Amino acid sequence: MFRLVRDQRGYSLSFWTSFFTFLLVPMLWMAIGIGRYSIAAAEVQEAADLAALAAVRDVNIRQFEASGVVQFTGAAYGRAAAYANMNTDYLASQGIRVHVVSISVDSATRTVRVHCAANISRLFPAIFPEIVVQRTGIAEVRMRVSPQR
């Protein structure tokens, strides 16, 4: 046994085998994984931004002119979801859909927040727990009340 430990033949081969198996390949795999996650997260953010900009046009104008309160028409949610998924090329190619989780309005600042989420677990091996990316898109409502009213 001591002879085996002291024996230096094949040392280089075992060193490089261990290096590739336990360090280089996992690091390469991790770098690719982080890259895929970053691309997916950026795409969800972009989808949320463009969804917010699309939804912001579906404000109930009559209500706003009457009371000054910003409220959405019924079409806003569907519109936001449609625009979110129109702007996800990579995720769509992987069969992943972006869901609009919620739309909220801040009447004081006249801003709309569209909260989007996508389950990107299928980009990674099944050993990982569920990976959900959540991003919020913000847009400002731009309207003016007619002066004659």
Added chain:
Amino acid sequence: MKRFHRDKRASELTEAALTLPIVLLVLMAIIQFGIVVYGSQMAKEAARHGARMGSVVQGGGAAAVAASAAYQFAQSALPIGHPQVQILAPGGVVGTELRVRVTYQVPNLVGFPGLPRGPYRVFGEATARQEGW
């Protein structure tokens, strides 16, 4: 011949001469992969920028503004990619779609026999809703 086999002089140089081309090829492939991924991301970003700029234009000309903005962004982000801009949906009318596609022809740096030749084509698309107020 036996003496030649047993002779260990310059063996490291010979090993380096054999492995260096492979190492360089792998390095070039990594750089190429990076440029292609970067090009893909920048194409998408340019398309998004163009769509956004076009979507806020009032009184016509949304498609022209979108195309110009997308091209300028794409050109500054990756000049070697020879960007091309297409307007897939013109927008212009409030509430309509304005869809922009930006395509890059990313140069192929690894011209090694057996590997793909010619530039890599990457593109990005973005859709914005035409605004109006």
